[in-house]
Amino acid sequence: MTPQGYAPYATSPAQDAVLDAIESRPRPGDQVVLDLDGCLFDNRWRQVQILHEYAGERDCLELYAVQAEHFVDWNLDRTLANAGLPPKRIAQIHDDLRRFWAERFFSGDYVCLDRPMPGAVRLVRRLADAGVGIVYLTGRDHRMHDGSVLSLRRAGFPTPSSRATLMTKPSATLSDEAWKARALERIKRFGRAVVSIDNEPSNVNRFHRELPDALVVFVATDHSPLPVRPDPDLPVIRGFLRTDDPVPGIQRHPAP
Ligand SMILES: [Mg+2]
Structure with a gap:
């Protein structure tokens, strides 16, 4: 069974081997x-900020209770229930909150609220320093491009340059799956794509089919509600930390 939910501080010898x-x-x-x-990014912080803004703007103070650990998937009602809101209150605010959330979550201004997954910056920098081409392939659309560059820079990731490319979706209405399939054809012309890392089962399955010689890694954080499972042959990581990383004061969870 593939684990689900963010566990950015999880480590295991198996995860060390995948990172190696x-x-x-x-x-x-x-x-x-x-x-x-x-x-590469933990989006829960963007989500918390948006829900706290709603708490203030709509004087819906219960939403200040929402914290990152309450997000286990993309089900807004479940997040609110995890934060202690009763079903009746959730039903009252659902439609308005959903609209409020969507206006902000898919905005370049808000992507800077994400935090990098611990250990991810180190990994990407090492690859770039070794002369490896970095392709950030995201389901964010072009309107979020500049915010994404700022977010990468702030986090310390290599920013778009001769060695790093950021590929954003040309239209918000194009599905992420269709976009990534199209983008993959372009990426194949950049050079040999030997590693791909993604948290969406349909994407890793496609990369595995189209790049049979590549190391395709599934990151078990959260993903769309589509009823697709990652190919069981693919390696799974919970994050980018290793067993020998010192993270004082943080409770570890075992990775698969
Ligand atoms: Mg993703």
């Missing part, structure tokens, strides 16, 4: 394809 393989597989000039949301 991600670092050792690419040669200079090869390409590594990296997703942003739910992969």
